[in-house]
Amino acid sequence: MEERASRTPEISLEDTFLMAVAGxxxxxxxxxxxxxxxxxxxxxxxxxxxxxGATDDDVLVGDNSYALAVETIARLDEPRFVAVASRMIRDGAGLIAAGGAVSLQTWIPHLAGLLDIISGEGEARSEARIEEAAEELRKRSG
Incomplete structure (x- = not known):
């Protein structure tokens, strides 16, 4: 099976967020x-x-993953989280539809927005935490 190039960040958004929150x-x-x-x-x-290009199976996997993302964030019952996640999807899909790729830099403001909801520290500090976590993960991955 041919390996396809990812068009999303090279590091895990989940791990980046968890590392930022750990601080x-x-x-x-x-x-x-x-x-x-x-x-x-x-x-x-x-x-x-x-x-x-996505196969039919890829589309099903992707749809299921999106549904799980929405279901998961909806458990919080906080519209602010849903609003930021919606902007992430819109911005990422827009870049990809235009032929580009989504880098971590694309989503850092959104990740910072999510972190700020939790921390209350402000978006600038939250963005710095996300960037620090991403840098640490990059160092660990070599």
Missing amino acids: LPEEDVRAAVVAEALGHLQRGFDAHYAGG
Whole structure:
């Protein structure tokens, strides 16, 4: 089977978010739910938009992953999370539809928005936490 190039960030959004949250002074159970939803979202994007075109099976996997992402984030019953996640999907799909790829830089403001809802530290500090976590994950992966 031919390996297809991913058109989403090279590092896990779920792991990046969890690492950023780990630096917060207090634990918030919503963080794990958001991270899980991000994992489903990234798998959905990878299935739908991997380079080389999606097969029927890829579309089904992607649709299922999106549904799991929505179901997961909906467990929080907080419209702010849904709003940020919706913007992530819109912005990512728009870039990919235009022939581009989605880098982590594309989604850092959205990840920061999600983190800010949890931390209340402000988007600038949340963005710095996300960038620090991403850098640490890049170092670990070689």
